[in-house]
Amino acid sequence: MTVGAAEASVTPVSEPAPLGKLDRATIQGILASGRKLLVQGGMGIHASDGLSGKVAAHRGERLVGVGTISAVVKSSEHFRNEIRRARAEAAGGFVGVNLMAAINKAEFETYTRIAVEEKVSFVVQGAGISREIIKWCRAGGIPFAGIVSSGRLAAMYEKWGADFLVAEGAEAGGHIGDVDHPLPTLVDEVLAHTSLPVVAAGGVDAADVARFLEAGAAGVQVASRFLASSDGDAHVNFKAMHLGKTAEDITLITSCVKGMKARAVRNDFTEALAAGQAFPPRSKAWFFGKDGYHGRKKACIECLGEGLCLCRASGYRESFCITDALLAAAIKGDTRNGLFYTGSSITRIPELDARALPTVKQLMDAFEAVLAAADKPLRVVAG
Ligand SMILES: Cc1cc2nc3c(=O)[nH]c(=O)nc-3n(C[C@H](O)[C@H](O)[C@H](O)COP(=O)(O)O)c2cc1C
Secondary structure: OOOOHHHHOOOOOOOOOOOOOOOHHHHHHHHHOOOEEEEEOOOOOOOOOOOHHHHHOOEOOOEEEEEEEEOOOOOHHHHHHHHHHHHHHHOOOEEEEEEEOOEOHHHHHHHHHHHHHOOOOOEEEEOOOOOHHHHHHHHHOOOEEEEEOOHHHHHHHHHHOOOEEEEEOOOOOEEEOOOOOOHHHHHHHHHHHOOOOEEEEOOOOHHHHHHHHHOOOOEEEEOHHHHOOOOOOOOHHHHHOOOOOOHHHEEEEEOOEOOOEEEEEOOHHHHHHHOOOOEOOOOOEEEOOOOOEEEOOOOOOOOEOOOOEHHHHOOOOOOEOHHHHHHHHHOOOOOOOOOOEOOHHHHHOOOOOOOOOOOHHHHHHHHHHHHHHHHOOOOOOOO
16 A cells, blocks of 8 residues: 555654653652652552552652552553553653562563563562562663562662662551551661662551651652542442541451451451451453453462462462452442452541542642641741
8 A cells, every 4th residue: 555645744643751760860869859759559450540640740849749550460451551541641750560579470570571661660569579570670771669568678679779669567558568567667667777769658648748758758658548539440439438437447357468467448348258258269350441341261360479379279268369359349349349458548538429539630739738838837926
């Protein structure tokens, strides 16, 4: 086919700006400009889909927004599309990828390869440690970050060449590295063990940001607060589950992932788990993003690495299927049978109506405003 005149004169669609590289030098540059990072924590099984690019679009006077996409239980195509959607929204900002070392090896490698090909801003590793991924990131020119729950691990990651660290305290949502280590003391401990930039994560809301920055953190990571926003692909019931909650509505479960403790909203599912009931894999639905459900051939998709799933290791007689339970929550909005991971800060989310939530932009502006107010000296009113 010859290229006709009309075809030749078509204006090329402009490519979105590439994502910025969030390496150690770039972070130091941001800090030197008087700003800090506000990182949206990656949330697995579609909980954070659609949020990252919007957070990354924020470049304020005091805060630079950083988005994180979660790679778990996505097809390669969905994962790639999610990165490209975030890149289009981020306008040259920072969007990284969260990879859990506990997932099965083949997917771990595939997701890392795609993250490198798509030139994401960084890869951050949680739920276990793989040193291989650090080598892959270095070879691909992608900055690397580690999630840590101790000063010892922080020092190890620095030795291995990480660019920055996320210190995740016991207040965080989902799997918790050390349930006995609250964030304020963890941040002090991690800062004492490393010269890398440290981002403080777990139970942080706008009112807490200033104190962690004053303690020496390069930024804060926030996850649960972003779930209660009008943006994001999660089911409206999933968002509603994070509203109007008190401390009694939150519980710690024993996850099928290596038996780790995890924080979740209390519901029929968590009560049944606590009573010893098992929930082996049974769903054959698998969600690939906005295009809907696709079938999967078997109920257990071996999403976790060999020997890391309590359910599979017990011959499906104990524990539960984490993919089923988290999909039921974020995609189906099943408030009885789903597992709703959450951080301790949800008790401070003021909104009560899931259909009238702030946008990510409004949340970012509110973080910025609270920080600005904390900067101002108190005005003395003459009496
Ligand atoms: C629904 C949910 C899913 C999460 N999934 C992941 C995950 O897949 N990988 C990970 O490293 N952290 C995960 N986290 C932890 C967050 O990234 C974040 O560090 C933590 O929740 C911060 O505390 P906050 O939720 O109180 O702000 C998850 C948290 C929530 C609430």
